[in-house]
Every structure is written in C-alpha cells, then in structure tokens.
Amino acid sequence: MAHVHIHDPVPGERRPSSERCRRLLAVLVAPFLAATALGVVALWPGDGAIDLVPELGMSGELFDGRVVGVQRGACTGTTPDAGFRCVRAQVTLLEGPDQGEVIDLPEQSDLGGAINLEIDDTIVLAYFPDAGEGFEYSFADRQRLGPILLLAGIFVLAVVGLGRWQGLRALMGLGASLLVLSTFVLPAILEGTNPLAVALVGSAVIAVVALYLAHGVNAWTTTALVGTLASLGVVGVLGALFVDAARFSGLANEEATFLQVTAGQIDLRGLLLGGIVIGALGVLDDVTVTQVSAVWELHAANPGLSRWALYRSAVRIGRDHIASTVNTLVLAYAGASLPLFLLFTQADQGLADVINGESVAVEVVRALVGSVGLVTSVPLTTALAVAVVGAEAQERGRPPG
Structure with missing residues (x-):
C-alpha cells in the first residue's frame, strides 16, 4: 500500500x-x-467470488457484550494439578436479539492467560442461533475499535498538522x-x-x-x-x-x-x-x-x-x-x-x-x-x-x- x-x-x-x-x-x-x-x-x-464464511464455519453474527463476572479454575473433566486452566464468564448482551440479558459463556481454555477477561471488559461474541442451548453465544475477541480509532485520529491530526x-x-x-x-x-x-x-x-x-x-x-x-x-x-x-x-x-x-x-x-x-x-x-x-x-x-x-x-x-x-x-x-x-x-x-x-x-x-x-x-x-x-x-x-x- x-x-x-x-x-x-x-x-x-x-x-x-x-x-x-x-x-x-x-x-x-x-x-x-x-x-x-x-x-x-x-x-x-464478476459474481464468481468464493464465499469463505460458511466454508470456515464463521457464519455467526457478531455482537458486543460487557463482562459482569469471571471465574478461573481447572477445566471441566481435569484435576487442579493437571495444569489446564479455563475461564468462565457472565456477560451482559449489549446488542442482538437478546440485548440486555445476562448469559453464561461456554468454558474457554485460558492457556497462558490469553483471554485474560476482567469485569467491565467489552468483548465481541459470536452468535449461532442454531447451536444447542447454552452455546448460542461464544467468545470471539476483544472489542478494540476504541483504541484503534483513537490512534487513527492521532495519525490524521499528525499528517494534516504537518502536511x-x-x-x-x-x-x-x-x-x-x-x-x-x-x-x-x-x-x-x-x-x-x-x-x-x-x-x-x-x-x-x-x-x-x-x-x-x-x-x-x-x-x-x-x-x-x-x-x-x-x-x-x-x-x-x-x-x-x-x-x-x-x-x-x-x-x-x-x-x-x-x-x-x-x-x-x-x-x-x-x-x-x-x-x-x-x-x-x-x-x-x-x-x-x-x-x-x-x-x-x-x-x-x-x-x-x-x-x-x-x-x-x-x-x-x-x-x-x-x-x-x-x-x-x-x-x-x-x-x-x-x-x-x-x-x-x-x-x-x-x-x-x-x-x-x-x-x-x-x-x-x-x-x-x-x-x-x-x-x-x-x-x-x-x-x-x-x-x-x-x-x-x-x-x-x-x-x-
């Protein structure tokens, strides 16, 4: 570019x-x-482009949610000394058909603290309405648009300010x-x-x-x-x-x-x-x-x-x-x-x-x-x-x- x-x-x-x-x-x-x-x-x-989303199983919609509860511990089916750590979280839905509801997310592996959820974090949830009960929503990623937009604003001001x-x-x-x-x-x-x-x-x-x-x-x-x-x-x-x-x-x-x-x-x-x-x-x-x-x-x-x-x-x-x-x-x-x-x-x-x-x-x-x-x-x-x-x-x- x-x-x-x-x-x-x-x-x-x-x-x-x-x-x-x-x-x-x-x-x-x-x-x-x-x-x-x-x-x-x-x-x-033309119109011959491949639609990769269904092929990759990523056809779920994405909605924002806010973390209201976090528990960390051994993954289900393992013993505490096995070293497998998982995180369980409760999230208030900020968007989507169930907006305002508080849901329990499926257990997620927290290898190396990769997820590292905290109370009041805004996260992105994948919504699969046809999934089984309790699995319609799953953690997809953190919501990072705020800091990215702030950095983009600083970049624009710097370029326009100088040029x-x-x-x-x-x-x-x-x-x-x-x-x-x-x-x-x-x-x-x-x-x-x-x-x-x-x-x-x-x-x-x-x-x-x-x-x-x-x-x-x-x-x-x-x-x-x-x-x-x-x-x-x-x-x-x-x-x-x-x-x-x-x-x-x-x-x-x-x-x-x-x-x-x-x-x-x-x-x-x-x-x-x-x-x-x-x-x-x-x-x-x-x-x-x-x-x-x-x-x-x-x-x-x-x-x-x-x-x-x-x-x-x-x-x-x-x-x-x-x-x-x-x-x-x-x-x-x-x-x-x-x-x-x-x-x-x-x-x-x-x-x-x-x-x-x-x-x-x-x-x-x-x-x-x-x-x-x-x-x-x-x-x-x-x-x-x-x-x-x-x-x-x-x-x-x-x-x-």
Whole structure:
C-alpha cells in the first residue's frame, strides 16, 4: 500500500512544464496507463467470488457484550494439578436479539492467560442461533475499535498538522488505496484470477491515484509514477523467478492452509507473489518520490549542473536513503516473524536450517526481492528525472552545462 507522503512542492515545479517535457512524459507514462486500464477491464471481478464464511464455519453474527463476572479454575473433566486452566464468564448482551440479558459463556481454555477477561471488559461474541442451548453465544475477541480509532485520529491530526492541505490529499490517497484493495484486488483474487496479475494491476492503480492525489498532476509526480511502476515490474519479475526457484508451496501459514482447504481455486504461490508486489509498493513510491524531489531541488538550486553531475548528486542522496530504507524493510519483515524466530531458537536449530524452512524462507525472499527493487528504483528514477529536467531546460533555452 502506498505511504502517506507530505513532501512540499519543489521550486522547479511552480511554473508550467514545457511542451517538450510534457511530450516526453506522455511517451513514458502512456504505455503504463494503457496497460493498467486494460488490466482493470480484463481482471475486474464478476459474481464468481468464493464465499469463505460458511466454508470456515464463521457464519455467526457478531455482537458486543460487557463482562459482569469471571471465574478461573481447572477445566471441566481435569484435576487442579493437571495444569489446564479455563475461564468462565457472565456477560451482559449489549446488542442482538437478546440485548440486555445476562448469559453464561461456554468454558474457554485460558492457556497462558490469553483471554485474560476482567469485569467491565467489552468483548465481541459470536452468535449461532442454531447451536444447542447454552452455546448460542461464544467468545470471539476483544472489542478494540476504541483504541484503534483513537490512534487513527492521532495519525490524521499528525499528517494534516504537518502536511496541511497536501497531508489531507495524502490521506485521501490512502483511502483510495484501501478502496482499490477492497473492491478490486481482494474480490478478483477470490474469484480465482491470477493473484500476481491482479496485484500488479491493483498496485499500478494505487500508485496512480495515491501519487496524483498527494502531489498533483504535474511533471514531477508523473516522473515519480513512471519510476515506481517500472520498479514494480522489476519486483514482479524477480519475485516470480525466485518463488519458482525456491519451490514455495504458498502454505507457510495458517491462513494459507485455510484458503487451500476452502478455496482450492486460489493460486497460493501467486498469492505469495502478489503479497510481495503490494508490500514493496509502499516503500518504492517513497524512494521514487524522494529521488525525483532531489533532482528537481538540485536543478533549481544550480541550473548550470550538467546532466551527469545532476545524476551523480541525486544518486548520492539516494544511497543514503536506500541504506536506511533497506534496513527498515528487513527489520519490518523480521519483526513480523519474531515469534517464529523465537520458536526456531528454542528448538536449537542452526541458522541454515532456520532459513531453509519455508515459513522463514518466504520472509527472506520477500525482504530481498523488495530490497533489490528499492535499489533498482534509485538509478532508474533518477535517470528519468534527469532526462525530464534536461528536456525542460533545453526547451527554455538553458541546457544543463
């Protein structure tokens, strides 16, 4: 998904782009936009998506309840010294057909204090009206919308407070990205369409909408867009090559196993590839926007720089950015897999054995493919930006020295 960008407009973009510059950009971006439009039309989901909810036995409605009583002790049928702990709770229903009633929830295993219910906690209950008496309601999860909405509000205030109008446009781009994922990418994959093709087309749509909303329709943004889309292609090709070379099954986690059982028409290896592409997009557009901004700023500060000098100066900035971004990308994947790493460490397996396991190898390939895409995006986007700036300078009668 695309990051929220709040870069200020660059000085060189405050005047209209030259005709030569616009023609060059049109030639560069037109094939990408045409391919994206055709891809959306060809891959747009119909009515053939799988309904996974009944397949997974999760067709119950969800209602909120408030805990009014909690008892902890040995599970039914076990002795206190067996070590099996369970929790029993009484809950007032806040919603649903039995609103206001107090019910006893079925006994739940409390392994490691995972449930940890307290009086006055608001929880989510699954309601199965056809279940036996006393089992119509069961604990599903905690109600977490309150703190999540509070954090989202802080995020919005921070982005708008710093970026002002441009920050607001960036948030609109973020909303559009989520809309593309929910209305196109996910339904198309559930319909059995090739996940890699859907991810590439969906990522292209997200990049177009998010970048133009955040930065406006201009030469600067279009250059960053072309660099982003070209780099995404590199990520897609590399991902396809190495996912195939590593012979991944796509069954490295529980969710994928559920999909395999309930939705056999979904290509799980393709789904893995699609995840690599979409995951790389958020960091790629950050790098490409920064590189284009660097070229425009350097040219505005010193219009006499030759194209080669401009390119070298901007790439030096890119090296610093890449050094921190690659580390961020790898640490993000490592952090997401931390429980898995702890499990392997506890099993006293060697590093080679840990990396060879599919669950870890998938994350390694994901991080490395994304990192190579990032590194590639710096010289690629910088060269595009220098070409566009050079074309504009020539049109204005000031060719770079």
